[in-house]
Amino acid sequence: MYFYGTQSVNELGHLTIGGVDTIDLAHMYGTPLNVYDVALFRERAAAFKETFKNVGVRAQVAYASKAFSSIAIYEVAEQQGLSLDVVSGGELFTAVSAGFPRERIHFHGNNKSFSELQYAFDEKIGCIVIDNFSEITMVKDIAETRKEKMNVLIRVTPGVEAHTHDYITTGQEDSKFGFDLKNGQTDEAFLQLHDHPYLELLGMHCHIGSQIFESDAFCFAAEVLMKKMVAWRDDHDFVCTVLNLGGGFGIRYTEEDEPLHPSAYVEEMAKVVLSMTRSHNYPVPEIWVEPGRSLVGDAGTTLYTAGSTKEVPDVRKYIAVDGGMSDNIRPALYGAKYTAATANRIEEPHVDKVTLAGKCCESGDKLIEEAFLADPTEGDIIAVFCTGAYGYSMASNYNRLPKPAIVFCENGEHQLVVRRETYEDVVRLDIPLQSVKREETV
Numbered sequence: 001m002y003f004y005g006t007q008s009v010n011e012l013g014h015l016t017i018g019g020v021d022t023i024d025l026a027h028m029y030g031t032p033l034n035v036y037d038v039a040l041f042r043e044r045a046a047a048f049k050e051t052f053k054n055v056g057v058r059a060q061v062a063y064a065s066k067a068f069s070s071i072a073i074y075e076v077a078e079q080q081g082l083s084l085d086v087v088s089g090g091e092l093f094t095a096v097s098a099g100f101p102r103e104r105i106h107f108h109g110n111n112k113s114f115s116e117l118q119y120a121f122d123e124k125i126g127c128i129v130i131d132n133f134s135e136i137t138m139v140k141d142i143a144e145t146r147k148e149k150m151n152v153l154i155r156v157t158p159g160v161e162a163h164t165h166d167y168i169t170t171g172q173e174d175s176k177f178g179f180d181l182k183n184g185q186t187d188e189a190f191l192q193l194h195d196h197p198y199l200e201l202l203g204m205h206c207h208i209g210s211q212i213f214e215s216d217a218f219c220f221a222a223e224v225l226m227k228k229m230v231a232w233r234d235d236h237d238f239v240c241t242v243l244n245l246g247g248g249f250g251i252r253y254t255e256e257d258e259p260l261h262p263s264a265y266v267e268e269m270a271k272v273v274l275s276m277t278r279s280h281n282y283p284v285p286e287i288w289v290e291p292g293r294s295l296v297g298d299a300g301t302t303l304y305t306a307g308s309t310k311e312v313p314d315v316r317k318y319i320a321v322d323g324g325m326s327d328n329i330r331p332a333l334y335g336a337k338y339t340a341a342t343a344n345r346i347e348e349p350h351v352d353k354v355t356l357a358g359k360c361c362e363s364g365d366k367l368i369e370e371a372f373l374a375d376p377t378e379g380d381i382i383a384v385f386c387t388g389a390y391g392y393s394m395a396s397n398y399n400r401l402p403k404p405a406i407v408f409c410e411n412g413e414h415q416l417v418v419r420r421e422t423y424e425d426v427v428r429l430d431i432p433l434q435s436v437k438r439e440e441t442v
């Protein structure tokens, strides 16, 4: 059994997280339940920050909160001295609701609306990462009308094809994100922004994709952007003070995954930046990174209750749980792989091969095609590991399933941080038919 972070086993043979018995949690809060190991999040955050300190560069580590956005996780991020990457008015509102320091909020997105951008100005956030030409027009318009300053970065697609699922690569030229580096769009964006009276161009941003293991791809992206920064200095006498290299650091979902320690990726990138600054006599920029998955992914575990089983003779045994693609779309969307365990008998041999199915009305709603569990039977609590990133944040009410509750565990204590949706929540936006007149039919 592979344990993440503070996971362990207690005297009852139950899985514990943050020193709390997961079976107690399942009984107290119900299932499906997302449980976060807060100490692991803190450890990861500290490791990123420590790495930059050791390498000797100024840095901001921004939590890419699309991975899991809630007021409580923003509060923990704040406590850890992280910055915050938000990608919508809704995430910004969550940050504001958490009282997150505005100057450490960075706003991303390939189609920010005028009102979202105005909201960013209202809140005087730290930086807008500009993605396209219409955004330049809008941001200039807002800044000039209000006569207000705003820091901006230019998002660039550096032409790096990282090895990951097609849906989560973003650094290649044919991407909906950012300005292309090779065809001149990035330079054009630079010319439109670099001497604006209200917009403070800090530098460049790139993010090559998600769940990437090879550090070469990150280092290559750093090199490509540094070269462009040097060219702007040489041609326009403009020095970038910030280089944002995004997130995307891969984590271990199953034993097939062999990531480096998350902070090792940033160490290598920082070294590339330092060596380029030395060889081009360039002032060392502040490096920003945006880890999402590598901060919260393995800190999250989902607890389900096992329900019906079905044997397809000589083919497989299905065991269904009380959630599925509604709380974790990743297996259905990306073919993502996970591991699981029978949390109430965690020490027994996990040798029974089953397909862990969800309860949604879709044949593709399988959480794990080949799960090895300890003789799973109805009523068992099944823990699916590593669900902390892009699980709850991509959850839906498909089949009108209420979204799960979320509990934080740390030092033997637990706290509900997102309550479970009720059936009333599920219909809260519905408006019953009232005034539509029907033609009388005879």
Ligand SMILES: Cc1ncc(COP(=O)(O)O)c(C=O)c1O
Binding pocket: 064, 067, 085, 108, 170, 207, 209, 210, 211, 246, 247, 248, 249, 290, 291, 292, 293, 294, 389
């Ligand atoms: C711009 C940007 N930054 C950071 C991230 C975080 O990525 P990850 O969760 O893989 O670290 C993403 C998502 O892929 C992103 O689009």
Ligand SMILES: N[C@@H](CCCC[NH3+])C(=O)O
Binding pocket: 066, 168, 210, 211, 330, 389, 390
């Ligand atoms: N949602 C994706 C990652 C996309 C990251 C956002 N750019 C996943 O679950 O792996």
